[in-house]
Amino acid sequence: MFWSEASRRTVIHRLHPFVKMAVGIGFTGFALCLREPSALALLLGFLLSTFVMARLRPSGRRILFAALFLGAVTGLNFWAARDPSHAAAYCLRLAVFLLAIPVCAGTTAPQELTRALARTPLPPGMVVALMLVWRFFPLMAAEVQQMRQAARLRGRACGGALTRLYRGLVVPMAFCVLDYTDRITLALELRGFSPEAGRTCRRQPAAGAADAGFLLLALGTVLAAGWLQWGGGAP
Amino acid sequence: MTTSTWTTREYVFAAMTAAALLLVASILIPFTLPLRIPGLANAVNGLFGSFFLVIGLIRLRRPGSLILITGIYALVCLAISPVISGFVMAGGILGELVCSSLFKGYRGTLAPVCGAVLYQMGMFPAAMLLSFCFLPERYGEIALWVFIVAEAAIFATALTGSLLGLKVARELARAGRLRLEA
Amino acid sequence: MIHVEDLHVYYPDQPHPALRGMSLTVPPGQTVLVSGPTGCGKSTLGLALCGAIPALIAGRISGAARVNGVCSAERPVRATARELGFLLQDVAYQTFTDRVSDEVAFGLENFGASETAMEVRIAAALEQVGAAHLAARRLSSLSAGERQRAVLAALLALDQPLLMLDEPLAYLDRESRRRLLALIRRLAEAGKGILIFEHRRDLVRPAAATEVCMEEGCRAKENADTPVLPVFAPSRPGPERLTIREAAMAWPNSVKPLFAGVSLTVRAAESVVLEGENGSGKTTLLSMALGLLQPSGGEITTNGEDARRTPPARLAREAALIFQHPDHQLYLSRVGDEVRLSAPDETTAAFELEAMGLAELAHRHPRSLSMGQKRRLTVAAALARRPKLLLLDEPSVGQDDRSLARVLRRLDRFVREGGALLTATHDERVARALGHRVYRLEDGILRESAPYTESELAAPAAVKERRY
Numbered sequence: 001m002f003w004s005e006a007s008r009r010t011v012i013h014r015l016h017p018f019v020k021m022a023v024g025i026g027f028t029g030f031a032l033c034l035r036e037p038s039a040l041a042l043l044l045g046f047l048l049s050t051f052v053m054a055r056l057r058p059s060g061r062r063i064l065f066a067a068l069f070l071g072a073v074t075g076l077n078f079w080a081a082r083d084p085s086h087a088a089a090y091c092l093r094l095a096v097f098l099l100a101i102p103v104c105a106g107t108t109a110p111q112e113l114t115r116a117l118a119r120t121p122l123p124p125g126m127v128v129a130l131m132l133v134w135r136f137f138p139l140m141a142a143e144v145q146q147m148r149q150a151a152r153l154r155g156r157a158c159g160g161a162l163t164r165l166y167r168g169l170v171v172p173m174a175f176c177v178l179d180y181t182d183r184i185t186l187a188l189e190l191r192g193f194s195p196e197a198g199r200t201c202r203r204q205p206a207a208g209a210a211d212a213g214f215l216l217l218a219l220g221t222v223l224a225a226g227w228l229q230w231g232g233g234a235p
Numbered sequence: 236m237t238t239s240t241w242t243t244r245e246y247v248f249a250a251m252t253a254a255a256l257l258l259v260a261s262i263l264i265p266f267t268l269p270l271r272i273p274g275l276a277n278a279v280n281g282l283f284g285s286f287f288l289v290i291g292l293i294r295l296r297r298p299g300s301l302i303l304i305t306g307i308y309a310l311v312c313l314a315i316s317p318v319i320s321g322f323v324m325a326g327g328i329l330g331e332l333v334c335s336s337l338f339k340g341y342r343g344t345l346a347p348v349c350g351a352v353l354y355q356m357g358m359f360p361a362a363m364l365l366s367f368c369f370l371p372e373r374y375g376e377i378a379l380w381v382f383i384v385a386e387a388a389i390f391a392t393a394l395t396g397s398l399l400g401l402k403v404a405r406e407l408a409r410a411g412r413l414r415l416e417a
Numbered sequence: 418m419i420h421v422e423d424l425h426v427y428y429p430d431q432p433h434p435a436l437r438g439m440s441l442t443v444p445p446g447q448t449v450l451v452s453g454p455t456g457c458g459k460s461t462l463g464l465a466l467c468g469a470i471p472a473l474i475a476g477r478i479s480g481a482a483r484v485n486g487v488c489s490a491e492r493p494v495r496a497t498a499r500e501l502g503f504l505l506q507d508v509a510y511q512t513f514t515d516r517v518s519d520e521v522a523f524g525l526e527n528f529g530a531s532e533t534a535m536e537v538r539i540a541a542a543l544e545q546v547g548a549a550h551l552a553a554r555r556l557s558s559l560s561a562g563e564r565q566r567a568v569l570a571a572l573l574a575l576d577q578p579l580l581m582l583d584e585p586l587a588y589l590d591r592e593s594r595r596r597l598l599a600l601i602r603r604l605a606e607a608g609k610g611i612l613i614f615e616h617r618r619d620l621v622r623p624a625a626a627t628e629v630c631m632e633e634g635c636r637a638k639e640n641a642d643t644p645v646l647p648v649f650a651p652s653r654p655g656p657e658r659l660t661i662r663e664a665a666m667a668w669p670n671s672v673k674p675l676f677a678g679v680s681l682t683v684r685a686a687e688s689v690v691l692e693g694e695n696g697s698g699k700t701t702l703l704s705m706a707l708g709l710l711q712p713s714g715g716e717i718t719t720n721g722e723d724a725r726r727t728p729p730a731r732l733a734r735e736a737a738l739i740f741q742h743p744d745h746q747l748y749l750s751r752v753g754d755e756v757r758l759s760a761p762d763e764t765t766a767a768f769e770l771e772a773m774g775l776a777e778l779a780h781r782h783p784r785s786l787s788m789g790q791k792r793r794l795t796v797a798a799a800l801a802r803r804p805k806l807l808l809l810d811e812p813s814v815g816q817d818d819r820s821l822a823r824v825l826r827r828l829d830r831f832v833r834e835g836g837a838l839l840t841a842t843h844d845e846r847v848a849r850a851l852g853h854r855v856y857r858l859e860d861g862i863l864r865e866s867a868p869y870t871e872s873e874l875a876a877p878a879a880v881k882e883r884r885y
Contacts, residue, residue: 025317032318059669069265097316105314111514113314125241128513129250129307135513137254143745144258149709150745153738155730158748158758166399167748170283173258174290174403175744175784177251178412183510184251185244186469189494190503191513192527192575195243200529202522202536243495244473406750410782411430 011210012054013107017116019211020104023050023218027103030222031096037085039228040092046221047099054107070094110134118201125195128188136180147172241303245295252291253308259283273377274385277359281393285351289400292347294413298340301331301350318365325361330354348397355393356386419443419466419501419579419612423480426461426470426634435461437634438480445578448601448611452618453631454817455789459614462631463583465489466612468497484579499528502572504565506584511568517543517559518552521571528575542574543567546600561695562593569600580604581612586620587814590694590843598624616817646822646846649829651853655685657718658736658806658837659706664715666701675701676861679715681839683806688828688838690852692845692866697858699841700741703808706839707738720805736806737799741814743791744784752786752794753779760801769797772827774820788815796824806837813844825850 012020027043034040058066070091078087104113114131118124151168158164193199241249260280267276291304305327312320330353338346363382407413419442426436436458443449451459461470462482468489470476482489484501505511514520521539530538543549546566556564565585572580582601586594601624605611615621622628630637661681667674675698683689693699704710706719708729717724720735740746749755752775753766760766770776773793778786783794792815799807809828813821828851832838840851848855857866 125246132250191524410784
């Protein structure tokens with residue numbers, strides 16, 4: 001996954017993947033409608049609390065990158081509009097977007113997500129394809145890292161920057177996609193996978209009281225943010 | 236698209252192409268977003284994204300291939316952001332509709348290039364439309380010429396990426412890894 | 418029962434068949450070893466038996482490859498998979514989930530097993546391979562041997578009566594190999610028919626009832642002798658080419674450092690071997706030597722330059738690093754061009770191609786080569802640059818004995834001509850051949866170990882000196 005997971009499963013990890021996804025999607029969509037910094041800050045506060053409860057530990061480099069990114073965006077916004085409230089709202093909205101991702105992605109194992117998706121009318125092939133993307137994305141990223149290392153060793157002796165990019169990264173990645181396809185297809189079929197046949201599912205996630213509680217809290221936050229934006233709290 | 240249409244290999248290939256698209260986007264997009272130039276992210280992503288899409292479409296060939304690849308990609312993006320998922324699907328549907336009705340699939344070289352370019356070009360208006368729905372006064376201000384220039388830039392990079400994809404497809408064929416039609 | 422009779426396999430655009438009249442039988446409760454050099458058709462036989470040729474891989478078959486009486490070519494691979502389990506060489510591509518028990522469940526889910534039956538079979542399969550304690554572990558946290566056991570459990574959970582294992586020892590150290598061979602014996606005793614494709618026949622032969630030697634797509638007339646790889650005498654070392662002092666490495670977010678206090682020197686005309694399990698940090702150490710990774714502590718001097726402050730491309734002018742997976746280092750579209758790009762002149766390029774047995778393949782696309790050939794190509798390209806220091810990661814993977822001997826001979830010549838060589842490997846044959854000095858990286862600590870003795874290498878099979 002893109003986010004480093006907590007070392008042990010917290011209550012956030014145990015929530016139904018669709019509940020977490022709904023909150024992530026809902027907050028992202030709602031943040032697009034808000035312009036009041038205090039309302040956006042409230043959404044951000046909820047997401048931050050979830051983030052802390054899930055014991056997600058982003059690396060220092062990632063925090064630094066996010067801070068620089070948000071700082072640059074805020075600075076550019078302020079420079080363009082000369083309106084601190086507008087710049088703050090833009091920055092907070094982006095922060096909501098960034099934090100809404102790990103609510104689901106950082107606390108849900110690919111296997112859990114695919115198990116939840118197995119209950120939907122999606123074809124089994126589609127569900128397994130999704131699982132394959134999550135499973136092999138890090139492997140592919142590691143391969144790209146090695147390609148870049150090989151390119152660093154070659155230096156400028158092997159042509160200009162474009163040639164090196166093309167021959168050293170683009171072409172190997174295309175071969176990599178085909179290699180993965182051949183190997184994974186064979187391995188999947190050897191494990192009895194058929195895109196047409198139905199599959200059973202071990203430990204399919206089911207929604208419970210904790211999910212209802214989490215949804216209610218999220219809904220409460222959304223209502224409060226809405227009140228700050230359009231109700232008596234708005235200037 | 237019916238359940239029995241696609242083989243295991245086609246699902247896997249579509250998944251790997253989607254993984255490559257995700258990888259390219261995750262490397263390139265963070266560098267373009269802070270600049271806040273309309274269409275820049277799409278234009279930069281279009282170069283490499285259409286490269287992989289063309290190879291994917293050449294390999295899959297059948298009608299619905301673009302929807303299969305972008306559908307898997309959109310599902311992955313759903314866990315990241317529904318907005319991204321929305322415009323990925325919009326681009327995929329546009330490209331698929333045009334290519335399925337005009338070319339009946341992705342045989343030859345024109346249809347895959349057309350599909351990849353339309354996908355990239357379709358994403359930007361969809362993203363603008365989605366943004367306009369949420370922030371009408373802000374996005375309503377963007378002049379038409381900005382939109383046209385951005386689309387032209389996306390067209391140029393997506394076409395370049397697609398042609399590069401065709402070139403690499405020939406190399407893949409030479410290495411015995413991809414079967415090209417005469 | 419596996420039954421192969423007069424099997425011919427033809428790949429498209431290939432002038433000769435990959436298999437020519439191959440026949441063999443694997444009865445229940447017996448282990449059959451299929452040995453032979455790279456490219457002799459072992460993998461093709463496996464792919465034909467599981468039905469991958471022609472269902473997934475283009476090819477034409479004549480003759481019969483039957484699994485329990487049914488011709489594999491006449492049904493999908495997944496249907497044959499209900500009766501025949503196939504453990505592929507690289508298990509990384511054979512795992513689809515992130516935890517061991519989920520991985521074992523994956524096949525059962527595909528076969529529509531109920532949840533209750535699944536739990537029973539998962540527990541039994543993990544118990545069978547001695548991996549019950551790994552059930553909740555992440556696959557990414559397992560060693561190569563543990564991961565292979567997990568995948569084998571995933572196959573055993575499906576309760577197929579027949580098993581095929583393709584080069585199962587390739588990535589394993591001695592202890593993992595011993596465990597695997599013991600498991601194979603137990604499975605055969607339990608009534609499974611097992612077919613093993615392995616070029617390291619000396620290791621597998623004691624566990625197998627029958628051996629079939631293959632040569633150029635068919636059964637060899639007589640089983641070849643067990644080959645022994647050459648051992649090279651140390652020469653007098655010259656000046657230091659690589660000096661690592663108190664190097665440490667810790668990954669971000671990792672509680673435990675990968676290694677610490679590692680010190681090592683490699684001199685001109687000296688060959689040093691670095692042993693260790695997968696994930697012990699061997700590759701990281703090699704990458705640090707060429708500035709691709711920064712150590713979290715310590716000093717590294719490569720050919721007199723500080724590796725922490727010198728760009729990798731500059732270090733790479735007089736040093737070369739050959740990755741474990743050769744694909745990333747292949748750059749051009751012809752084998753010959755790949756070597757010529759690095760070589761100072763045409764004669765050097767021709768010499769290196771010849772030395773690695775690639776001269777006849779000079780016009781081929783590098784990506785169309787087998788894994789072993791690709792690896793030899795990266796060695797040829799690296800040596801063509803005439804580096805002072807060569808860093809080599811797992812040179813034996815994908816090489817049959819004959820090809821490996823070829824590589825080792827060329828490396829010995831490189832060292833005798835004054836080159837400094839540091840080889841990371843888990844293969845004791847390579848350690849024995851090249852290890853003027855042998856180090857072992859284990860639990861984050863580097864220790865010098867005694868060079869291999871004859872008796873260590875002879876176990877379990879007797880080793881005889883032979884011609885090459």
